[in-house]
Amino acid sequence: MHNKKVSSDIPFYAAMWAAGGMYFILIIALLYADASYTSLENINEALNNKSIRASIWLTMQTCWITAVLSIIVAVPTGYILTRFKFPLKRFFDSIIDIPIVLPPLVIGLSLLILFNQVILFDQSIEELCAAALNSLRSILPNSPIFDLPTGVTYKVPAIILAQFTVSCAFAIRTMRNTFESLDPRQENVALTLGCNRSKAFWKVVLPQASFGIMTAGILAWARALGEFGPILVFAGATRGKTEVLATTVFLEISIGNLEGAVAVSFLMVSAALIVLIMVRLLGSKNRIW
């Protein structure tokens, strides 16, 4: 009886590399297309444009606020989903993932309807928020630092809410994976050593989840940077008021300034690349590729 010789591994490696390689080449091709359509002059011109600079500044602010809010929500939500059993847990889990699968325009439309058509205490949520912001304005000192918006829809808070609605879902997923990777017996040991649940969480779990938290925050930031659909519908794209980088690209295209649009896109790609490399570095033990 002859034993069959083990067949070569080359076709297997070739197929794996071909699949991944094709996608890699597609992304590189997109980046090359952007880079070849723009120039340093166009990027310089974009950076010197007052509206675009305002858009960059507003984008940075809203992305950071969104990232922080996403972490504040994602950490406890991810923890609940991994550590506790409760009725309808699978349903709760599925609902939280909805912003990941819904078309972005639908999210924006849903936010618009929620704030302007749903009535609570005889007023729309938009009206209630406007009244609350008005009351807050009357209490706070009269200063540019406390220059609060007059409402939510088609204003800066709408940008943050639109970004947050999508980004937070990704942050929750990251935190869920982080907490799942931590041995729950550590918390049990902490409980026997005299901790209550809260102390065990703060002193034992959170320090170990710190890289996961940073990753979740960075991913939320990157996701917020690229968010377009919900912002367009819920916050609008008013130049100088609710314009962020994603909507700047749209506005530049709509006025026929393709070079400007690509220049801004290139800035966004660069920011996204830096962020993604940071995520890899945070996650990698040897801190290289």
Next chain:
Amino acid sequence: MVSLKNISIKLGAFALDHVSMEIPASKYGVLMGSSGSGKTTILESICGLKKIRSGKIILNEIDVTNLRPGDRHLGYVPQEGVLFSTMTVKDQIAFGPIVRGWKKEDAFERAKELASSLEIEHLLSRKPLGLSGGESQRVALARALASRPNLICLDEPLSALDEDTRDKACSLIKRLHKKEGFTVLHITHSASEAEMMGDLVFRISEGKVISA
């Protein structure tokens, strides 16, 4: 002293009914049984980490059945130690006493004392990553003993160790037990380990605990 009076536990399809057991104060009790027999479940119930359906758990004449784990004043060493990866060995041994309100100097003094007894003084400033199995178990034991609990619960503390390390760990545990006088509940599937370590040996089989 630890006493289980007719405790019943149900976990999904798994159930233990009317389990009773008593280990007098300062004695070394070993609970033996095959994998899946419920040894860890009983241990975790004593620690307050799993709820019991009925019965009582008495520790040092106090009914702790409805008390939280931290209020039962015991020490718990899970399988493989389960050290806190972001804390140094010194910080994690001192963790329990500090949480319970000891002064930091007293807690660290106690950590050094236990580290000396368990021959892990050279590890005090290290984090758990890179510690061997035997070293991790000794750190976990020191952590459990730091706030001077009345009862120590050991979940198969020697199963992951090689023969030489196991013998050394056994003699260290026995020495410490004699010195500190705590009650021990040690669970294992190994008959030789039970014979070597236990003053009293119990066996769990088909949901019942009997003296071996």
